[in-house]
Amino acid sequence: MTTNSLHKHSIEPNLLGWNFSEPALNQKWIADITYIWTCEGWVYLAVVLDLFLRRIIGWNLEIRMTANLATTALQRAIALRQSPPDCVHHADRGSQ
Template identity: 55%
Template sequence: HQTGIVANLLDGDFLADRPNQKWAGDISSIWTAEGWLYLAVVIDLFSRRVIGWDVSDRMKKDLAIRALDMAVRLRDPAPGCFFHSDRGSHYGSHDFQKKLLAHGLLASMSGKGNCFDNAAVETFFKSLKAERLWRQNWSTRREATV
């Protein structure tokens, strides 16, 4: 058991019977003339809607925490809601894991080297990039955010 790594509790089951039963999160990057802009999202696997998000010029744990905080403020999930992510250091950080515990969320992480274990969020990013971001040029990170 590596530090910050938790079991894959969802085990590929991305279907949910009701809202706030299973959430998933990830971070992706968007190129601008100023450099990379990082987008963290939290998706409710019942509706496949983004319920929390944040952007930053740095991919740090605070980015993932702010997206999670937004989702918790919006949805106020009951204890026992799953939060699934990849094994990124931001999700495995002590601060992020402590935040999950404080909100009663059950941590679940993708299996080692298995890109399909977070397919729901990867699919969202693929659609976002194909429909809204590809072939776009932004001068600034702020321009890409709005």
């Protein structure tokens, strides 16, 4: 799968650029989706990672790649970290 930027949803500016370093907690979160083969078929994994800790803080696993896959991972990260006000959430420009 590749990123699909050919959609009608708004595309936000890339605030992160190529700067993947962060000196403080809850300043930059990045998100992505991958797929994994299991004995029961393909599953999709969405994760949100804090760049300071280099640690997953939100995730979701589903059998279909939908918007809910990505938003649930983000909601779990927000629930864990209490929604930091100045945090940049960066994801690719896919359809989810």
